[in-house]
Amino acid sequence: MNIPEILKRALNFEFLSLEEGMHLYHHASTPELMYVANELRKIQVPHGKVTWQIDRNVNTTNVCIANCKFCNFYRRPGHAESYITDIESYKQKIEETLRYGGDQLLLQGGHHPDLGLKFYTDLFRELKKLYPDVKLHALGPPEVAHVAKLENMSHYDVLKALKESGLDSLPGAGAEILNDRVRRLISKGKCGGQEWLDVMRAAHQLNIPTSATMMFGHIETIEERFEHLIWLREVQSEKPEGNYGFIAFIPWPFQDDGTLLKKVRGITNNVNGDEYIRMIALSRIMLPNIKNIQASWLTVGKQVAQICLHAGANDFGSIMIEENVVSAAGAPHRFTSNGIQESIKEAGFEPQLRTQRYEWRNVDHLEQQVIDY
Numbered sequence: 001m002n003i004p005e006i007l008k009r010a011l012n013f014e015f016l017s018l019e020e021g022m023h024l025y026h027h028a029s030t031p032e033l034m035y036v037a038n039e040l041r042k043i044q045v046p047h048g049k050v051t052w053q054i055d056r057n058v059n060t061t062n063v064c065i066a067n068c069k070f071c072n073f074y075r076r077p078g079h080a081e082s083y084i085t086d087i088e089s090y091k092q093k094i095e096e097t098l099r100y101g102g103d104q105l106l107l108q109g110g111h112h113p114d115l116g117l118k119f120y121t122d123l124f125r126e127l128k129k130l131y132p133d134v135k136l137h138a139l140g141p142p143e144v145a146h147v148a149k150l151e152n153m154s155h156y157d158v159l160k161a162l163k164e165s166g167l168d169s170l171p172g173a174g175a176e177i178l179n180d181r182v183r184r185l186i187s188k189g190k191c192g193g194q195e196w197l198d199v200m201r202a203a204h205q206l207n208i209p210t211s212a213t214m215m216f217g218h219i220e221t222i223e224e225r226f227e228h229l230i231w232l233r234e235v236q237s238e239k240p241e242g243n244y245g246f247i248a249f250i251p252w253p254f255q256d257d258g259t260l261l262k263k264v265r266g267i268t269n270n271v272n273g274d275e276y277i278r279m280i281a282l283s284r285i286m287l288p289n290i291k292n293i294q295a296s297w298l299t300v301g302k303q304v305a306q307i308c309l310h311a312g313a314n315d316f317g318s319i320m321i322e323e324n325v326v327s328a329a330g331a332p333h334r335f336t337s338n339g340i341q342e343s344i345k346e347a348g349f350e351p352q353l354r355t356q357r358y359e360w361r362n363v364d365h366l367e368q369q370v371i372d373y
Contacts, residue, residue: 006028010040024285033278038312061083061109062081120138135355144158169356177224216251247292247356253299295308
């Protein structure tokens with residue numbers, strides 16, 4: 001295969017094949033990939049700004065029966081440390097988030113065997129009644145699939161009820177690697193890869209904005225990474241014209257600290273900075289129909305994430321006032337609102353506060369604010 005020819009086709013926004021993507025991964029240089037991805041970013045995001053967000057990850061429950069081998073957060077039903085977040089806790093966390101300039105809750109939890117659709121629709125309605133302007137970026141395809149099984153309902157009908165009760169957008173959580181060989185080994189209790197994609201198809205039919213993710217650098221093959229990207233690209237191509245679809249793609253490396261994958265199978269995070277930068281660039285190249293690519297500063301740190309802004313990424317994600325799941329596996333990095341803006345400026349870009357739908361927000365009231373948490 002001819003690398004310059006493949007990259008030329010990428011610059012024309014052509015869909016590269018799995019084999020072509022793998023060839024670039026194995027044989028193209030990092031500067032070549034960065035250059036092409038950066039050119040694509042300039043075309044897709046011509047304003048040149050790097051967006052960021054203020055939100056808070058609040059866990060509805062830590063009870064889960066999925067038994068993911070990379071998760072230190074969950075507790076089994078009946079465990080002494082298990083909980084379901086009560087409404088007073090939500091109110092306290094939301095009030096604090098609003099004081100910090102946040103506009104959104106990312107609500108996720110586990111596969112609780114006793115929490116069905118009514119629990120979530122009642123919760124969403126109560127939160128919207130109390131805080132009508134706070135956006136609910138909630139659950140994820142595995143949780144939707146879990147609720148659908150509990151209720152013997154279709155994904156579409158579950159999502160329709162959730163949207164009517166206040167769901168604003170659906171995170172791309174639980175994608176990991178979409179190939180079922182991998183999922184059987186690391187997250188057997190979650191929905192399969194094709195069901196994950198089917199939930200997203202239903203969300204796109206309902207015009208619920210979604211994001212897509214990939215957790216890589218554990219037991220997957222390189223072919224399975226590119227298969228994952230191509231499946232996302234195909235689902236995006238199927239969305240009804242004018243609907244949101246996947247607004248963003250966020251890849252991050254497996255965090256191994258204390259996980260069963262590391263303790264039992266000896267699987268460690270094998271992604272260094274250069275490989276992460278290459279995967280960001282290849283994500284931009286392989287996903288020409290997904291506009292926003294986010295660098296995961298939470299897992300790779302400030303310096304690598306800044307380089308990613310020159311390798312196809314155009315978004316720095318959220319300062320994450322609270323985040324418990326990835327951090328429980330060793331992700332050590334944190335940002336303040338001032339810090340994330342300064343990091344973007346250091347990288348040579350203008351920071352722009354955004355909403356989940358990538359609408360711009362006014363940042364003036366945050367300029368003198370330093371968040372300490």
